[in-house]
Amino acid sequence: MSYMDYINQDRIPHTWCSGCGHGLVLSSVARACDELKLDVHQSAFVSGIGCWSRADSFLNFNAIHATHGRAISFATGIKVANPKLNVVVCAGDGCAVTIGGNHFIHAARRNVDITVIISNNYNYGTTGGQYSSTTPTGAITATSPLGHIERPMDVCAVAAAAGATYVARGVCDEVLQNAKLIADGMRHKGFSVIEILSPCPTQFGRKNNMPRMSDFLKMTHEMTYHTKNTVATVDGKLPLGKLVEIEGVEDYSTGYQRIVALAQGEVQK
Ligand code: SF4
Numbered sequence: 001m002s003y004m005d006y007i008n009q010d011r012i013p014h015t016w017c018s019g020c021g022h023g024l025v026l027s028s029v030a031r032a033c034d035e036l037k038l039d040v041h042q043s044a045f046v047s048g049i050g051c052w053s054r055a056d057s058f059l060n061f062n063a064i065h066a067t068h069g070r071a072i073s074f075a076t077g078i079k080v081a082n083p084k085l086n087v088v089v090c091a092g093d094g095c096a097v098t099i100g101g102n103h104f105i106h107a108a109r110r111n112v113d114i115t116v117i118i119s120n121n122y123n124y125g126t127t128g129g130q131y132s133s134t135t136p137t138g139a140i141t142a143t144s145p146l147g148h149i150e151r152p153m154d155v156c157a158v159a160a161a162a163g164a165t166y167v168a169r170g171v172c173d174e175v176l177q178n179a180k181l182i183a184d185g186m187r188h189k190g191f192s193v194i195e196i197l198s199p200c201p202t203q204f205g206r207k208n209n210m211p212r213m214s215d216f217l218k219m220t221h222e223m224t225y226h227t228k229n230t231v232a233t234v235d236g237k238l239p240l241g242k243l244v245e246i247e248g249v250e251d252y253s254t255g256y257q258r259i260v261a262l263a264q265g266e267v268q269k
Pocket residue numbers: 015016017019020021022051052121125126199200201202203204
């Protein structure tokens with residue numbers, strides 16, 4: 001098999017805009033699946049609503065297209081019902097950490113053994129380019145035409161503070177490095193988050209002097225630095241790489257099964 005076998009050829013070419021970063025992120029996801037030789041019959045993809053959430057239809061896996069902001073809660077249910085499945089969420093910044101912020105924080109705190117891949121393009125692209133919780137201060141969006149007044153959420157710092165046991169960040173053009181970060185997140189036993197910074201030229205870029213993907217990549221590489229084992233922003237630059245990896249923390253399904261076994265008298269306390 002090659003990574004292309006994980007792409008649903010019946011749905012290609014995909015429907016993302018020219019210059020959108022989601023196609024690059026999809027390539028990283030497929031390459032990660034290929035590195036792990038992920039069994040399509042033992043895996044489930046869950047997405048929410050949004051441009052990146054179309055990813056599930058471009059992949060050869062059983063999938064649920066859930067409601068907006070609820071992908072992580074659906075994924076939690078699947079994992080608890082069948083802990084043997086590899087459960088992967090594809091959701092954007094609007095779905096995963098804005099509407100779905102509550103689910104994101106509590107899945108991290110519970111250490112649910114799922115992998116959440118967030119393609120962060122700083123706005124709600126599908127619904128017209130409204131601001132999300134990751135929109136930078138001052139940015140022009142459909143709902144902040146005179147400049148956004150809020151500070152952006154640092155997705156990786158929030159994940160780490162909430163208790164996520166694997167946290168990583170990349171930029172979409174680093175396809176092979178991101179594939180490795182995603183594969184390691186899928187391998188990890190516990191809640192894993194991989195945030196990929198990705199352009200939305202159609203909605204966000206053209207309003208913010210970044211009409212081409214190359215404009216976004218130039219800006220993004222200037223405001224980031226490569227490191228490991230820290231979520232610290234240094235001199236205004238966000239860290240890229242494997243930022244948190246903590247082994248040995250009991251995941252939610254294992255704890256749940258332990259309690260079920262106790263309740264059914266299968267084991268003594
Ligand atoms: Fe990509 Fe933005 Fe187009 Fe959505 S609207 S497909 S995020 S460029």
